[in-house]
Amino acid sequence: MMVSSMVHVIKTKDLTKFFGKRNIVYHLNLNVPKGVVYGFLGPNGAGKTTTIKMLTAALRPTYGEIKIFEMEMPRERVEIMKSVGYMPEVPIAYEDMTIFEFLTYMGRLSGLGKEETREQAKELMKYVGVGRLALNKIKELSSGQKQRVAFASALIGNPELLILDEPTANLDPLGRIEFIGKIISLAKEGKTIFVSSHIVSEVEKMCNYVGLINQGRLIAQGRISELTRIEENEYDVATSDNVGALKFLREKPYVRESWEEDGMLRVQVDPRFLDEFFLQFPKYLSSQGIRLKLFRPHTSPLERILMEKFNIGEESD
Numbered sequence: 001m002m003v004s005s006m007v008h009v010i011k012t013k014d015l016t017k018f019f020g021k022r023n024i025v026y027h028l029n030l031n032v033p034k035g036v037v038y039g040f041l042g043p044n045g046a047g048k049t050t051t052i053k054m055l056t057a058a059l060r061p062t063y064g065e066i067k068i069f070e071m072e073m074p075r076e077r078v079e080i081m082k083s084v085g086y087m088p089e090v091p092i093a094y095e096d097m098t099i100f101e102f103l104t105y106m107g108r109l110s111g112l113g114k115e116e117t118r119e120q121a122k123e124l125m126k127y128v129g130v131g132r133l134a135l136n137k138i139k140e141l142s143s144g145q146k147q148r149v150a151f152a153s154a155l156i157g158n159p160e161l162l163i164l165d166e167p168t169a170n171l172d173p174l175g176r177i178e179f180i181g182k183i184i185s186l187a188k189e190g191k192t193i194f195v196s197s198h199i200v201s202e203v204e205k206m207c208n209y210v211g212l213i214n215q216g217r218l219i220a221q222g223r224i225s226e227l228t229r230i231e232e233n234e235y236d237v238a239t240s241d242n243v244g245a246l247k248f249l250r251e252k253p254y255v256r257e258s259w260e261e262d263g264m265l266r267v268q269v270d271p272r273f274l275d276e277f278f279l280q281f282p283k284y285l286s287s288q289g290i291r292l293k294l295f296r297p298h299t300s301p302l303e304r305i306l307m308e309k310f311n312i313g314e315e316s317d
């Protein structure tokens with residue numbers, strides 16, 4: 001069958017992995033549309049690395065199907081991996097190579113010519129911030145530096161799909177911010193990026209798509225903006241006069257609860273009356289000469305989805 005336009009870069013059907021009798025990944029149906037930054041989010045031991053190893057043919061599924069670029073993994077792995085940049089959780093086995101040797105080796109493996117490889121390796125070392133360490137051996141690097149080199153090696157050959165297993169785990173705070181910026185610009189170039197993480201705020205910053213995995217099961221999947229399109233009803237508020245603000249909040253029947261905590265007000269609003277609240281509260285504050293200093297949902301939208309979904313998972317066990 002000819003397919004004219006590929007919709008999903010990665011698609012799995014009932015992907016399952018047992019280790020002995022333990023099911024580590026269970027009936028996973030991943031759909032990763034072309035061009036998204038897909039955050040594969042779940043707690044330690046959820047099955048993220050196991051899934052990623054199956055996606056990259058480092059591990060055989062117990063059963064289930066994997067399609068990447070509409071080709072079958074692992075049967076067509078050589079062809080598939082030509083267009084995949086993979087950054088494993090534990091980066092780089094070639095400890096005795098220098099960074100430059102390692103990257104040129106990886107470049108040659110991905111099918112680049114000699115000159116092209118050297119050029120790309122040099123560029124990428126600068127890009128990930130290890131330019132000055134080019135002649136250092138991998139074993140002499142810090143774990144963050146190794147992770148940067150692993151990122152460079154995933155990018156060599158300019159692959160269409162990046163599969164990154166907790167790429168920021170060892171990065172310093174500035175390195176994380178830079179990394180997120182890089183992911184966003186790589187996505188703008190049209191690459192599809194599948195990235196695992198257990199850090200919600202990071203996923204919120206760099207991903208527009210998410211798959212939540214817990215205990216080997218996919219609990220939710222979709223565009224983040226769609227998954228979180230539920231009305232908020234709990235807010236953090238700070239004002240120049242919290243006592244004055246509380247007076248208003250306690251008078252309104254649609255404010256279910258309001259209290260002060262660490263100099264901040266917490267407000268729970270009946271979701272049916274959010275419009276009234278948004279209209280009347282600022283009006284009241286300004287009529288009293290009270291300044292609004294901060295107003296935000298109490299938990300981030302993705303965090304709330306995570307808590308809801310993970311609780312549901314626990315109850316149904």
Ligand SMILES: Nc1ncnc2c1ncn2[C@@H]1O[C@H](COP(=O)(O)OP(=O)(O)OP(=O)(O)O)[C@@H](O)[C@H]1O
Pocket residue numbers: 019024042043044045046047048049050051089198
């Ligand atoms: N080779 C193996 N043999 C037996 N059990 C394994 C093996 N590899 C992983 N597991 C188990 O599978 C489960 C999932 O592990 P996995 O590494 O996929 O989790 P993860 O989501 O990547 O977690 P983390 O966030 O800590 O990286 C864990 O309970 C782990 O103990």
Ligand SMILES: [Mg+2]
Pocket residue numbers: 048049050089165166
């Ligand atoms: Mg892992």
